[in-house]
Amino acid sequence: MKKEFYNIANLVTKNAKILDVGCGNGELMKYITENISKDIRGIELSKSNVQKCVEKGLTVIEGDAEKDLRQFPDNSFDFVILSQTLQAFLDPENVLNELLRVGKKAIVSIPNFGHWKVRLHLLLKGTMPVTENLPNEWYNTPNLHMCTIKDFENYCKQRNIKINLKNLKFQNLFSELGIFILEK
Amino acid sequence: MREKDKLKTLLVKKPLKLDCGQTISDFPLAYETYGKLNDKKDNAILVFHALTGDQFASGTNPITKKDGWWNYALGPGKAIDTDKYFVIAANVIGGCMGSFGPSDINPKTKKHYGTNFPVITINDMVNAQYNLLEYFKIEKLFCVIGGSMGGMQVLQFVSNFPNKAHTAIPIACTASHSAQNIALNELGRQSIMADRNWQDGFYEEQNKQPDKGLAVARMAAHITYLSKAGLQEKFGRKLQERDDLKFSFDADFQIESYLRYQGSVFVDRFDANSYLYITRAMDYFDLTKKFGGNLSKAFEKSNTKFFIISFTSDWLYPTSENREIVIALNAIGKDVGFVEITSDKGHDSFLLDVPDFLNTVRNFLNKSYEKI
Numbered sequence: 001m002k003k004e005f006y007n008i009a010n011l012v013t014k015n016a017k018i019l020d021v022g023c024g025n026g027e028l029m030k031y032i033t034e035n036i037s038k039d040i041r042g043i044e045l046s047k048s049n050v051q052k053c054v055e056k057g058l059t060v061i062e063g064d065a066e067k068d069l070r071q072f073p074d075n076s077f078d079f080v081i082l083s084q085t086l087q088a089f090l091d092p093e094n095v096l097n098e099l100l101r102v103g104k105k106a107i108v109s110i111p112n113f114g115h116w117k118v119r120l121h122l123l124l125k126g127t128m129p130v131t132e133n134l135p136n137e138w139y140n141t142p143n144l145h146m147c148t149i150k151d152f153e154n155y156c157k158q159r160n161i162k163i164n165l166k167n168l169k170f171q172n173l174f175s176e177l178g179i180f181i182l183e184k
Numbered sequence: 185m186r187e188k189d190k191l192k193t194l195l196v197k198k199p200l201k202l203d204c205g206q207t208i209s210d211f212p213l214a215y216e217t218y219g220k221l222n223d224k225k226d227n228a229i230l231v232f233h234a235l236t237g238d239q240f241a242s243g244t245n246p247i248t249k250k251d252g253w254w255n256y257a258l259g260p261g262k263a264i265d266t267d268k269y270f271v272i273a274a275n276v277i278g279g280c281m282g283s284f285g286p287s288d289i290n291p292k293t294k295k296h297y298g299t300n301f302p303v304i305t306i307n308d309m310v311n312a313q314y315n316l317l318e319y320f321k322i323e324k325l326f327c328v329i330g331g332s333m334g335g336m337q338v339l340q341f342v343s344n345f346p347n348k349a350h351t352a353i354p355i356a357c358t359a360s361h362s363a364q365n366i367a368l369n370e371l372g373r374q375s376i377m378a379d380r381n382w383q384d385g386f387y388e389e390q391n392k393q394p395d396k397g398l399a400v401a402r403m404a405a406h407i408t409y410l411s412k413a414g415l416q417e418k419f420g421r422k423l424q425e426r427d428d429l430k431f432s433f434d435a436d437f438q439i440e441s442y443l444r445y446q447g448s449v450f451v452d453r454f455d456a457n458s459y460l461y462i463t464r465a466m467d468y469f470d471l472t473k474k475f476g477g478n479l480s481k482a483f484e485k486s487n488t489k490f491f492i493i494s495f496t497s498d499w500l501y502p503t504s505e506n507r508e509i510v511i512a513l514n515a516i517g518k519d520v521g522f523v524e525i526t527s528d529k530g531h532d533s534f535l536l537d538v539p540d541f542l543n544t545v546r547n548f549l550n551k552s553y554e555k556i
Contacts, residue, residue, distance in 0.1 A: 057551030061522045071511040
């Protein structure tokens with residue numbers, strides 16, 4: 001399992017009620033089910049990934065986070081997880097609002113466009129950065145709204161969303177990924 | 185002895201109050217079982233059939249000599265594995281495979297009930313079948329499962345008996361029959377009633393059968409079970425055993441011939457009045473009605489784990505209607521999974537060899553069984 005998932009799993013509490021938005025093939029859900037909380041379910045758009053979740057015995061709803069979070073009541077989960085997909089939504093602002101409405105806390109991870117490798121790539125090569133976390137070319141990337149950790153922090157501050165961050169400058173330069181816990 | 189008298193039948197002695205107001209008792213409920221009930225009695229699955237199905241979900245139907253209607257999904261080693269699970273399937277009341285139906289003889293008049301048979305509902309069907317749990321002394325079913333009208337019964341069952349099934353798999357169904365589906369059913373009914381042999385429903389007394397009307401009803405319904413793409417791919421404009429059009433009303437096209445065949449074989453195995461009664465039950469189905477239009481309330485007391493399945497090309501019970509059920513369950517925090525299977529086989533997909541569908545059912549059942 002990738003390191004990001006261990007980090008996310010460490011942020012949820014024992015037996016918490018959790019929704020994994022864009023749960024992929026269910027790898028993170030499976031880990032959390034077996035180690036932290038059985039009360040977890042996922043939403044996933046890709047049909048083949050949905051099948052993989054069912055194979056693992058996980059509760060999964062085939063659907064689109066952009067439309068289908070609406071059906072969940074306010075505060076119906078202790079944690080709502082969104083791993084590296086925020087930048088791919090047409091309307092990430094709406095999705096963030098929905099995450100914070102549905103969950104008491106939201107755990108959000110973003111690929112950091114402010115990482116030094118990304119900065120250096122654009123500076124020296126003058127082409128759009130392609131890295132491990134951003135493996136696509138500009139013409140086929142699903143990422144519509146790239147941001148940096150600093151951008152994301154500014155966004156949350158503007159909207160009075162509580163966000164936990166330490167050593168921002170350091171992180172914005174050296175983290176390929178930002179993982180945040182957000183609260184209303 | 186008639187073939188039908190040899191069917192396994194539970195005589196339900198307990199009175200059952202029907203939604204129409206009448207009470208029935210001492211009525212037959214024909215059923216079949218597959219696999220073995222284990223000692224813990226925790227491996228039982230109740231399968232509900234669709235409009236023209238019956239208790240013979242697997243193996244060979246002894247009456248029609250045809251394959252069971254769910255042979256792809258149900259049997260030893262299959263998605264619903266009868267080596268592992270004990271499967272019960274009953275013929276719905278109103279049906280014509282041994283359960284109490286309009287072709288039965290009314291003991292008072294010594295004549296066929298015909299249209300004097302009470303109008304029954306999905307609720308009545310489910311309440312009748314609940315007697316099987318008591319008969320087999322099963323405290324809690326592992327699963328209730330069914331497609332189309334079978335799915336409606338699944339929903340009704342969980343609503344009526346919230347703690348009697350660990351899991352529920354409603355497939356390609358709805359919680360409230362749509363205007364389009366009522367319209368299509370009405371087309372079938374009018375076709376039967378327009379057949380002069382129907383005789384206001386008392387055709388059996390006169391040794392007549394409204395075969396033409398029933399065949400046309402089946403032909404029309406059959407189209408709705410398929411998809412445009414599926415029909416186009418299978419038949420296109422292919423001609424039936426001829427090189428060119430005949431400029432007549434013969435079955436020039438393969439699709440015409442196919443539908444005529446489907447109609448003709450259907451009348452041999454199905455009763456016209458049963459068709460009227462069962463389609464009526466489907467039309468009357470609206471699980472929200474009792475709950476002021478709020479579907480969530482129908483499931484409020486349930487602790488059943490739901491898994492809902494729809495098919496991309498099903499325009500009769502489209503994904504959107506299946507999703508309504510998912511939404512209602514999520515709104516009250518119930519455990520619900522949902523999958524839309526890609527298939528161009530239309531509504532009938534759940535009866536056919538659609539590997540993604542069969543694998544999904546298998547995985548859900550087996551993984552859920554580990555956890556009970």
